[in-house]
Each structure stands twice: as C-alpha cells, then as structure tokens.
Amino acid sequence: MALTLSDLIEQARLAARSVMEYGEGLINPTVRLGITGLSRAGKTVFITALVHGLVRSGRFPVFEALSEGRIARARLAPQPDDAVPRFDYESHVQALVADRVWPESTRQISELRLVIEYQSRSGAMRELTLDMVDYPGEWLLDLPLLSKSFETWSAETLELSRRAPRAQLAKPWLAHLATLDVTGQAEEGAAIDAARLFTEYLAACRQERYGMTMLPPGRFLMPGDLAGSPALTFAPLDVAPNDAPPAGSLWAMMRRRYEAYKDFVVRPFFRDHFARLDRQIVLIDALAAFNAGPEAVSELQDTFRSLLDCFEAGRRNFLSALLRPRADRILFAATKADHLHHTSHDRLEAILRRMVERAIARAYVAGADVDVIALAAVRATREAQVRRGGAALPCIVGVPMPDGDSAGGNRNGPDGKMLDRMTEVAVFPGELPSDPEALFAPGAAPFRGLAAARAEEADFRFVAFRPPPLETTGDGVPALPHIRLDRALQFLIGDRLT
C-alpha cells in the first residue's frame, strides 16, 4: 500500500497523541482495553458483566488480584472524552438483572472508565484505570476499507455478491447495477437508488438465517447520526480496477463519496478508539455462524482475517510505547459458550483457533501474548444429562428467549405446545466437529445450516436463552454467573495488578 499524505498526517497525529498519553500514563496507569467484535457478538454484555463483576466483587476465582483480596474496590469514573456518550452501565445491568433481557443492539458509540484500587504484592496502594469503548459491531467492518480504493472494494464486493447464498439476495441490486452507466453524467437519483438497494442487500445477508458477516460499509447497516448524508449515499460499481473515472461521471461521484466516507467516518473512528490499544479482546460469535451454515463459518473466518490485519500487535518497548502503542496481549474469545455443554468447549476453542490462525501467528511473531478461550460473560444456562432411550446427551438447560427469532423458532416446545414465558427446556445443540480442518477444507460441505436446509434438517441449533436468575456470592452480593470471564480478566489485566 502506497503511503499517501493523509496516511502520513494520520501517523503523525497518532504519535503526537500517544506521546501525550504516555506522560499521563506515567502518573496514572491506564489500560485501554480494545473490545473487538461484530454485532451481536456480545460486546455490551461483556463490558457490563466485567464492570459488574469488578464493582460488586463477583465470583472470579481465577482472577488472582480479586480472589487474593488485593482489590480494595473498583469504581466508575468520569470518562476522558467529553464528546462521547457514557456507556449506560446502570440500565444495562437493570436489563440483565431485573428484567432478564439482553441489552438492545448498540446504536451509538459510548465509553466507560473504571478505576481499580488495588494493593500491589509488595504492599503499595495503587490505582489502575481501565478504559473501554462500546460501539455498534457493524462499524468495525469498515476498518479494512481504509487500505482499499473504491475500485478494489467494488470489485471485491461484486465478486462476493455472486457467491451462494448471496447471489439470490443480491438480485435486485445487481439488476439495478446493470442499468447504470458508470461513465455517464452523475445523477443523485441513481445514486440514492443504488445505495438503497445495496443497503437492502446487506441487510438481507445479515439475517440470522444466512449469518453473513462480511458486509462493509458498516454505517449502511447502522448509520448512527449520519443517515441520509451524502457520505452514506454510494454503492459499488462495476468498474475496472486501475482506470481513472471521467470527470463529472457517476463513477467519479461514487468514488469521491467513498473517499469521504473513509476520511470523515472510518478514519476518525479508528484513530479515536482502535489505533492505541494496550490490550485487546476479540469476541467472536461462532455459534451463530454454525446455525447458518458452512458458508457463514468460512465467511466469518475471512471477515476476521481482513479485520485483524488492521490491528497492530507486538511486544512493547520504550519507543513503541511512546510513539505507537500496540496491544501486547490479545485474547480471542468464542462468546456464548454457555450455549453448549462444557465438554464441547475444547472443540469450540480449536475451531476458533483455526479461524484466526493467521492473526495468532502474526501476533506471536511480533511478540504479543495470545490466548484462545470459550467465554460466556453472562452464563444463562446450567448443564444436565438427558437420557432418552439408551443414549445420554450432554444438554444445557435454560429459559429460551420468547421472541423466537433464534434458530428453529423455539417458541413452541418439542411437542408443539406453546411454551410459557419462563419455562425451562433442555437443549442438545448438536455436536461440534472434532477436526476443525474439515470445516475449512475447500469445497467441503461438512454440515447443513439454516441457509441451505429446513430447520428440522440443520445440524446445529444454538438457541438464545434468557439471562439467568441471579446467584449470590459468599458475601451475599449478587453476582452474574459466567464462564471463564475471570480467566479473560486474568489474561487481560492480571499482570498489571501484581
């Protein structure tokens, strides 16, 4: 990628900012925790559970600083950026704990700062500040665009739209695209139509049934406050990758808007929230992809490949800490691990490891620490063995979400009877493959998902459950149950609390 002037300016800005923050960090140690994940991966729940656990002293046996009793207390503090909304921790907790519903999908960026007062092993009282940012996961999809020209992006998007199962969904948009004259005079009407059809195509791909994830630009799906602005009114065109557009053409207009989108939307987002991370956790909802089918699984892998290339990782030294901080610990977490029995967690971890192996290898070479876990920030189920006939199935038991938007529409019980809002069911979600290689072998169709088969024929059915009723810790403080959230915390910030 050629280094353009705007890239240089960007780098200089980043460096200046990190020098400033380095000085600040000497007085007031801060960890910027990058929470990376697509939409519905569980970023909001992760932050809420993490803060709740630390503030209310949850049950975190593996998180050593807390279980050794060295954390005196953790409190919320005013966030550093005044222009960004505050993460609405209280109402998310309220939703989880009292109403037993999951937080709604995030529409706006928000920020939260947590101050942990702890005593170091040597006995000194210290404070560690933890900065976290929550944002709509769709926006993350924009980061790979930063290194792509309009023409490259167009070619890639078109190529992708001709693959199954997208081809069917892309028909209206592709038909409209065929009518466009790209070198002709620019017309706002044509641009608006193209953008609308393209957005509809993206939204259709995102349906739970298809589970597609590679859907940039992200603001098309979650516009935030930019809805209807010209920076969001463009669409890919069928153009040659290396040509220059004639002046005044539709092509030139689309291209200009694409660049504006990158400059005014993507770059500031990246600069403000992702360019300077100390620690990173990548939340990946692999189970939704398993519901949808093998195409979704391999697309999830591609999405994270291109996405994770945007992040820098590596061991810290003085110079890099001063000029260009990079994450020196990266945790890859397969979220919603409570949707399957713990005996399958190892398989889920193996699959995830295979999915992000390129990023793992890169981080490893650069000297960053990497770990892969199956995680449930809030554990909604318990486990049980169900014996039917001769076979015992490792099942999970929980209250399914009533809206039935999850796979197979579990509004009805197995016998077709309407389930009560709070009736528990036992679910055997299917058995994950033991060999992750088989999943990603080219041309293989290792299992059937909802995208290609009827609900009864699908090989997996990971059901959405209601948040759990609260359990209490030894001290009588209610704590949200979780799976390996303490291990994640130990990996991410445990070494800063020694």
Place this chain on the structure above:
Amino acid sequence: MNRPHKPAVFRLDDPGIVVTPSEAPRRIAAPSPHPPASLTRPSPASGGGLARGAGDGGAAAAPATETERLPLVPPQRRRLPWAGMFWVSAAGLLLLATGLGIANLVEDLLNRAAWLGGIGAALAAVAAVALLAIVTREALSLLRLATIDTLRQRAAAILVSDDRAAGRALGRDLIALTRRMPRLARARARLESHLGDIIDGRDLIRLSERELMAPIDAEARRLVAAAAKRVSVVTALSPRAAVDMLFVLLTALGLVRRLALLYGGRPGTLGLIKVMRHAVSHIALTGGMAASDSLIQQMIGHGVAAKLSARLGEGVLNGLLTARLGLAAIEATRPLPFTALRQPALSDIAGSLLRGSASRGAEEALQDQRSP
C-alpha cells in the same frame, strides 16, 4: 462426517426422558482431543511447570516405580536382583534366628519357672504386635508420601495438557489430602465450591495452589528460616565441632520431618529417609542451575561473615546449608509444583539470617518451640 446425534429440544417435564444434573456421567460425551497448543506461547507459568516436571521426573520417577512394589520391602534396584535377594534372604534368616532365639528363651524360662515363662511369652507377644504396628505405620507413611509424589506429577502433567476433568479430580484429591488441616477449612470449602464451575485444568491447579498452599508455604518458610537461624547461632557458639555437627544433623532431620508433616505427609523413619534422599538428590540436581545466584550469595555471605570472625562465618555457612536443605525439602514434600505462587528462594531466608540479630533468632526459636 458421521454425526450420531441431531440437535434436540426437550421439555423438562417430558416423561420419556431422564434429566440428571450434569456431574457424574460426563465421560459419555467423548472427551475431545485437546486443542493443539503449538501456536500459543506457553505462559511462563506453564513453561516453568514443564521444566520443573521434567526436572522432577528424574528425581521422582525412580521412587515412583519403587513404590509400586510397596509395602515394606526395603528399596531395591532392578539392575541388581542378586543384591536384593541377598538382603531379603539375610533379613529373613535374621528374623528366623531372632524368632528361634526368643522361642528358645521362652522355653528355657518355662523350664525354670512357669510364671517366668508366662512373662517371657507375654513380652514376646507385645514385641511382635508392636513390630507389626511399626511396620504398618511405616508402610502407610511411605504410601502417603508416594501419593503426594503422584499428585505433584499429575499436577505437572495437567499444567501442560490443561485437562479439565483431570484438574477437577486432582482438586478433589488435594481436598482429601488436606482434610486434617484445620486452618484450611475455609480455603477447602471455597475450592470445593469452585470445582463445580467450568474452570480449565491449568487454572484449577493454580487456583488450588493459591487456596491451599499459600498458608502452608508461609509456615514452611518460617520453619526453614527458624531452623537455619538456630543452626547458625549454635554453630557460632558451640565449643566443639562434634557438638554442632550433631546439632545440625538433628535440626535438619527435624526440619525435614516437620515440613513433610506440614505438607500432608506423615513420615515415619523410612519415609523420613526417603524425603531426605529426595531433598539431597534435588540439591544435587539443581545445584548446578542454582549456582548462579544462591551459591555465589553463599560464598559472599560466608566471606563477609568470616572476615568478622571465623566461627561466625562457619555459623552462617551452616545456616545457609540448612536453609538450602529446607528449600529442597519443601520441593520434595509439596503436593503441587510452584506455578501461581513464588517459590521461596534462598535469598528470602538468607537475608534474615545475615541481618537477623541473635536475640531475634532466639525469640523466634522460642516461639517455634511453643507452637510446633
């Protein structure tokens, strides 16, 4: 791919199914192969565990194969069956001879007077019962030490494999091992409640170590420091070399015994010899590696003290040697390898030894005797 089970949803009140809370038959869902750990960098902890496991393997593997042939035969070498056979048969002969002698003695006593014979027979019976009891106790203590060795090896293996089921089993065994330690009641209860959670093998080992070993470690460190201090003071003050040699020997034996007791072993004489051998072989094994820091410290410590007074220098040297033996004994008797907690180093104890005044040493020695 062969997929035996399709996804299914069950109502909990369905009469056709049986629901059991997941605990017991968890092996039904074929234990999956562990994810290849090739790409992740082994954390320092697990790396240490690996290295320690390998190092321990040398020291502990041989005793483990011996202990399979327990109880009560004295340790044998597989390479030299003749020597073993000689000792066993010689011991058998000796036993027979003793038995015959006692039988003859009782017979003679009976010939002389019936009541003398009665007393003789009674004494012989008591002696026989006592011998049996001693042998049983020794055998049990050896078994217990062997259990602790196995625990440590299992823990080292789990730190590498991260096996959840094995970690849980080990946690239960540790709780059983420490059942008689009153000060761990709360820690045990906490650990027990965590065993039901979904925690990975490596984390469970670290958790068990933090919960159960931390208080014992502190106590062990105190014991070693106190013994080292006592030895150095007595060596510096004693009038004769023979006296302090004897004192060092007794203190070392006592220290090793108390450490073994502390970590859950109940060593008898044979067990004590075994632990001692472990510890000494451990010093021999790690001596080369530890030379960089602790040996130099020893020399410097000795040198500085010897400049002040020859006797004082000798005392410090003896104290440091005792401390080293104690640290080795901790490693040999601890049921878990050091991963989450820091291994006590010689410098922890040497520091207090060099700067600690005699009065404080005496004070602690007193305290030590008061609370055995």
